[in-house]
Amino acid sequence: MTNTVEDTMTTIATAEPVLQVEGLTTSFRVGGTWRKVVRDMSFSVAPRETVAIVGESGSGKSVTSLSIMRLLPKYSSRIEGSVRLGGRDLLALSDEEMRKVRGNDISMIFQEPMTSLNPIFPIGKQISEAILCHRDVSKAEAKREVLQLLDKVRIPNAMNRFDEFPHQFSGGMRQRVMIAMALASRPKLLIADEPTTALDVTIQGQILDLIKELQDEEGMAVLFITHDMGVVAEVSDRTIVMFRGDAVETGTTDDIFHRGNHPYTRALLSAVPRLGSMNGRENPASFPIIDIASGALTRAEEEGPDPAPHDQPVLSVQNLVTRFDIRSGLFSRRTGAVHAVENVSFSVKPGETLSLVGESGCGKSTTGRSITRLVEPTSGTIEVDGYNVRQLDPATLRKMRRTIQMVFQDPFASLDPRMTAGRAVMEPFIEHKLGSTARARDKAADLFERVGLSAEMMDRYPHEFSGGQRQRIAIARSLMLDPKVIIADEAVSALDVSIKAQVCNLLLDLQKDFNLAYLFISHDMAVVERVSHRVAVMYLGEIVEIGPRQAVFENPQHPYTKKLMSAVPVPDPARRSLRRDLMTDEILSPVRPAGYVPPQRQYREVSEGHLVQVE
Structure with missing residues (x-):
C-alpha cells in the first residue's frame, strides 16, 4: 500500500541514509591549472526519499551526479571529499569495484x-x-x-x-x-538527470508519476537533477539550490518554495511560468525579473500589446493539408501517407500572437514549415502579406520570405559554427541585396543591442555564447529583413527557466516595437498562457480547439486540451502526493493507408471566436 506523505517523511527522518556526500569538490584541468566547478557539496539521501538538486545550466548539478558515479574523465578531472553508499566510500574504490556498483547499487537516467x-x-x-x-x-x-x-x-x-x-x-x-x-x-539509489526536460508535458507528467510509484514500490532513494521548479515541487522531499558550483540554499521543498532566503532561489521561483497566473486577463504579460546578486526586482510584470481589432490578417491559412507519401516494395509504390497536417485554418493579425500547442507529432512544426514552403503543402491556401504562397515561383518565393521569418528550437544547429555571430545576422541582408556591407553591419549592431547583446560580441563565434545568448542572435537574424511575421518554433523550449523568461520578455518587447505577428509553436502550456493572444490546440494534424487565450485556458472544452493542462507541473509542494492518472498510451499514429479519406470535421462555437471540434 502506498504510504502517505506524512508516513514517508517519518520513515525518512529515522532511516540511515543510502547516500552520504560530504565536502564533495570537483575540479577540471583548464590550461594547466585546476578550476573548481563544484565546491564543498554536502548532503544525504535516505531510503524512499527524493532530494532535488536544482539550478541552471553551468551551476554544477550534473557534474555533481557524474562525480558520485565517477563517470568524469580520469585525467582531466579531480574529485575530492567523501561519497559513501551504504557505508562504502565510492571515491576509494578501484575501477573494477566501481564498475560493479554502477548499474547495480546506483543507476542513472540521462536527459536524452x-x-x-x-x-x-x-x-x-x-x-x-x-x-x-x-x-x-x-x-x-x-x-x-x-x-x-x-x-x-x-x-x-x-x-x-x-x-x-x-x-x-x-x-x-x-x-x-x-x-x-x-x-x-x-538499485538502492536512482539518479535522474533532467529525465523530463525534453519531453512533452503529458509524457513528462507520466514519467514523474511513474518515478513516484516505483519509488514507493521499490523503496529506492532518488537524487533528482533539474532546472524546472514545477518538477521540483511535485517530486522532491528536500531541495538543494546550486549556483555557479555552490549549494546556496538547502532545506525541505516546502521551506525553499515558501521561505527561500537566497536571491537566486527567489529569482528562480519568480521566473517559473505558473498555469492560471493569467486568469482574468486578455493580453499577454511579461515575466517579472529579479536580480540574482541583490534579489531586487529589476523588471516588473508588464502587459503586452493589444492588436488593433480592425486590422486585416497579415497571415491567413485556409484548409491547409500536408501529407508525406509512404512508399514500399520493389517498385516503391505508394502504400500510405503520413497525414501530418489535415484541414487546418487560422489567421494572425499584425501585433498578435497565435500559439499552436500540442505534443510531438501533432503537426505543429510541419504547419510552420508548410507556411514558409520549407515543406511543400499538399493542398490549401496560404496568404502572407498579400502573397498567395502556394502559387509563387522561386524568385517571388524568395522575396516573400523577407516578410516571414522562422526562429528554431536549437540555435546552435541553425547557426554556422564557422561564421561569426555578426556575419550570421548580416547574411540575410547581404544575400537579399538590400544594401552595402557597412549598412548591414550597422543594422546588425543595432539589432544586437535591441536583443540585449553588445555590438562588441559580433566578432565572436556561436560556441562562445550561452544557449540563451545564441537564441537572441537567432532572433536578431530573423529581424534583419524587417519581417511582419515570425514563426517561433519551440524557440524557448530548451532554455533554462530564467533565460526562458528573459527571451519571452524580449519577444513581447519586439512585438510592441515592430508590431510583429507571431505564430508561437510550443508544448509548454504555462509559457503559452503568458505570451498568447489566441491559442490553437493541435492533435493528430488537426486543430481540435481554437480561440482567445483567456477563453481556452479558463474554459477548456476539448478532452485533449484538458489533458494537456492537467499534465503541467505546478510549482506548489502541496501537490507532492498528487497522481495525475494520465493515460500511458502513446500519441496515435498519423499514418493512413493509401486512398484514406479523412472525415469532415464539425466545430461548435462556445463563445465569440472560441471553436471546439465536435467529437
Whole structure:
C-alpha cells in the first residue's frame, strides 16, 4: 500500500541514509591549472526519499551526479571529499569495484535517451544485458524479468515490443525503457538527470508519476537533477539550490518554495511560468525579473500589446493539408501517407500572437514549415502579406520570405559554427541585396543591442555564447529583413527557466516595437498562457480547439486540451502526493493507408471566436 506523505517523511527522518556526500569538490584541468566547478557539496539521501538538486545550466548539478558515479574523465578531472553508499566510500574504490556498483547499487537516467540507447540492438536485449552483467541468471530468466520491468514502466504490449529498436519508440517511451534499464538490478539509489526536460508535458507528467510509484514500490532513494521548479515541487522531499558550483540554499521543498532566503532561489521561483497566473486577463504579460546578486526586482510584470481589432490578417491559412507519401516494395509504390497536417485554418493579425500547442507529432512544426514552403503543402491556401504562397515561383518565393521569418528550437544547429555571430545576422541582408556591407553591419549592431547583446560580441563565434545568448542572435537574424511575421518554433523550449523568461520578455518587447505577428509553436502550456493572444490546440494534424487565450485556458472544452493542462507541473509542494492518472498510451499514429479519406470535421462555437471540434 502506498504510504502517505506524512508516513514517508517519518520513515525518512529515522532511516540511515543510502547516500552520504560530504565536502564533495570537483575540479577540471583548464590550461594547466585546476578550476573548481563544484565546491564543498554536502548532503544525504535516505531510503524512499527524493532530494532535488536544482539550478541552471553551468551551476554544477550534473557534474555533481557524474562525480558520485565517477563517470568524469580520469585525467582531466579531480574529485575530492567523501561519497559513501551504504557505508562504502565510492571515491576509494578501484575501477573494477566501481564498475560493479554502477548499474547495480546506483543507476542513472540521462536527459536524452536516444544517446544512451544503442540504435543497433533491440531494447529487450539492452535491458537484459544490464541484468546478465550483474546477476547470475539464464537468458530466459533475464527475458522474463525484462518483460515484468516493461510492464512495470507501463509500456503497452511488452512481449511484442521486446524485439523492437529504439527508433521505433517515441521520446516518452524511450525514457520509460531507460527507467526499466535503471531498475533492472533493483538499485538502492536512482539518479535522474533532467529525465523530463525534453519531453512533452503529458509524457513528462507520466514519467514523474511513474518515478513516484516505483519509488514507493521499490523503496529506492532518488537524487533528482533539474532546472524546472514545477518538477521540483511535485517530486522532491528536500531541495538543494546550486549556483555557479555552490549549494546556496538547502532545506525541505516546502521551506525553499515558501521561505527561500537566497536571491537566486527567489529569482528562480519568480521566473517559473505558473498555469492560471493569467486568469482574468486578455493580453499577454511579461515575466517579472529579479536580480540574482541583490534579489531586487529589476523588471516588473508588464502587459503586452493589444492588436488593433480592425486590422486585416497579415497571415491567413485556409484548409491547409500536408501529407508525406509512404512508399514500399520493389517498385516503391505508394502504400500510405503520413497525414501530418489535415484541414487546418487560422489567421494572425499584425501585433498578435497565435500559439499552436500540442505534443510531438501533432503537426505543429510541419504547419510552420508548410507556411514558409520549407515543406511543400499538399493542398490549401496560404496568404502572407498579400502573397498567395502556394502559387509563387522561386524568385517571388524568395522575396516573400523577407516578410516571414522562422526562429528554431536549437540555435546552435541553425547557426554556422564557422561564421561569426555578426556575419550570421548580416547574411540575410547581404544575400537579399538590400544594401552595402557597412549598412548591414550597422543594422546588425543595432539589432544586437535591441536583443540585449553588445555590438562588441559580433566578432565572436556561436560556441562562445550561452544557449540563451545564441537564441537572441537567432532572433536578431530573423529581424534583419524587417519581417511582419515570425514563426517561433519551440524557440524557448530548451532554455533554462530564467533565460526562458528573459527571451519571452524580449519577444513581447519586439512585438510592441515592430508590431510583429507571431505564430508561437510550443508544448509548454504555462509559457503559452503568458505570451498568447489566441491559442490553437493541435492533435493528430488537426486543430481540435481554437480561440482567445483567456477563453481556452479558463474554459477548456476539448478532452485533449484538458489533458494537456492537467499534465503541467505546478510549482506548489502541496501537490507532492498528487497522481495525475494520465493515460500511458502513446500519441496515435498519423499514418493512413493509401486512398484514406479523412472525415469532415464539425466545430461548435462556445463563445465569440472560441471553436471546439465536435467529437
